[in-house]
Amino acid sequence: LMIPITGSTQKYHWGKVGVDCLVGMYSKKTHPDSDIELFKNIHFAELWMGTHPGSPSLVKITENIQKWVTPEFYEKHQGKTVHLDELIISNKSVMFNEKTESMDVVKGSGSLPYLFKILSVDSPLSIQAHPDKQLAEKLHEQFPDIYKDSNHKPEMVIALTEFECLCSFSEGKTILKRLHNNPALLEFFKDVNIENLADDEKSKETLKEIVKVIYSSSDVLVAECVEKILSHIESLDEKDWTIMQRLAFRLHEFYENDVGIIFGFLLNDFVLQPGESLVLGPNEPHAYIRGEAIECVAASDNVVRGGLTPKFKDSATLIEMLTYSTEDVEPSKGTTSEHEFCKHIVYNSGFKEFNVHKIVFPASAEGNAEENVYSVNIQDPSMLLCTKGKGKVTDQADAVDYEVEFLNTFYCLPGKELKLSRHPEEEFEVFIATIAE
Ligand SMILES: [Zn+2]
Known part of the structure; x- marks a missing residue:
């Protein structure tokens, strides 16, 4: 299961002004009723996806997630918006796994060990x-x-x-x-x-x-x-x-x-x-x-x-x-595995709290939508963000399909297999943040 979330945008003086940057676009997309004129002078710096107490992501409690939460929780919050950590802590056996709970940074809370972000840096x-x-x-x-x-x-x-x-x-x-x-x-x-x-x-x-x-x-x-x-x-x-x-x-x-x-x-x-x-x-x-x-x-x-x-x-x-280490530092392109219709790139952080995956379907691939499928195992609590194009994510075990498009953000429950697909003429790119293995 994937749960649509709304991340929070942080406005700092160094952010890009207006809605031409990714963080600004996200803000506009998630506030469709706002007066766009008001966005023109805002410095949009960061999008946060996670449970950070300063600015946790929001989840709307809809019918789609009814069967994943306790009846008491559903009754209390149905139709309302809650903080992601609140949803997790009240429904932990589904929202988290043992490995996550045993991490000392999590310590029995509903907090994810990582914070996933987009940065739009202007100064x-x-x-x-x-x-x-x-x-x-x-x-x-x-x-x-x-x-x-x-x-x-x-x-x-x-x-x-x-x-x-x-x-x-x-x-x-x-x-x-x-x-x-x-x-x-x-x-x-x-x-x-x-x-x-x-x-x-x-x-x-x-x-x-x-x-x-x-x-x-x-x-x-x-x-x-x-x-x-x-x-x-x-x-x-x-x-x-x-x-x-x-x-x-x-x-x-x-x-x-x-x-x-x-x-x-x-x-x-x-x-x-x-x-x-x-x-x-x-x-x-x-x-x-x-x-x-x-x-x-x-x-x-x-x-x-x-x-x-x-x-x-x-x-x-x-x-x-400071370490004063002067060892040569080189940017990494991650580890790429090529698949029939897509590339899967893993960026290892080297720290147990997080790794980031990127899955890219280029627009030129052949075949039809049914064939253009790639499966990802979500072992741990993860965040999914679409950064290009659009596609479909299917959770067969739970019998749910999601249409995913540019700048959609989701919380992915652990222990699920997700099938990503898209129409051959569309490109589709997602980033998934998860806990390191
Ligand atoms: Zn820093």
Whole structure:
């Protein structure tokens, strides 16, 4: 069984304005009676699908789900809209499985261990890192107002459009080259023996010293350095600018003289192509810059910010938590299996809370609708999102068919086999977030 849900949209200053972006389109689609004029100036940043207490997904209790819920629950909520976690907790034996219940993040609640999202990014997000489990527990105990839960928050991002982001420290020799290419940075870090960045034995500690200098410098010094960086870049031929040099102007445009502009020169800069993904592990610095993407994260709110934000920057925690790993990071295209009419791509997060699957039926396939079928086993509680075209999903055991179209969202019950199909002339693309095996 799949239960149609309505996810919540989050409006943040960095989101895309209006209804031309995916999050805006979703909002328009799920609020058909709203005055469209009102949407024109809204920054649509994120769509959330899940049970996050800040903004759980909504479910309308219709006749279709009557036989899956207790009679008391149905009687009480029939025709009404409830929070997804409320539906789960009142009907747990059907909505969850044992494996999910035994996860310590779930702890007898109706909460999913992951949060599934679409991001529509127009201006840069803060440079941030998320604590590992141990640190999350400690921070939550010490500063419960800032660090609201004790869970870690690994993230995975899968590009839907070109997606620009900064992720993890670059290799030591790459950073060293960037510092030499930008004299203002050489001057800024003059008290650090930066040549040690090229030495594998010493690059981590050198990088930590560099980060300490960034956060112990006064705002005036930082502003001076940023100005010098920018005027130096301007003196160069624009066609020779590196991605990061180009980005420095963009960051400055949104966060004038921000310390994050200097920090950015230490990180890998990526322009992910559609279908490419990155996993952002605990204690790794990152920032999303521009584009639209699927994101899946472990259910948590813990963010340690270090720049490109007007919000609280916890630099002391950031300095100590970062791994300073300078190992090469490469975007992944996931693991693809080719089937007769479709491709099934698995993006492994490496964390037990979630994996993401993508199933793509291209428009050009042959055969007829009855033949164009692909079966997926939904073992654990999952979220399904259609990102292109339309198709049909059939649950034969439960004898239900669903017409699924662009930006429809569903909660899928565990232990079901779903058959996906579509007309040969239609393309059909879905993402499924689920718990890792
Ligand atoms: Zn993050």
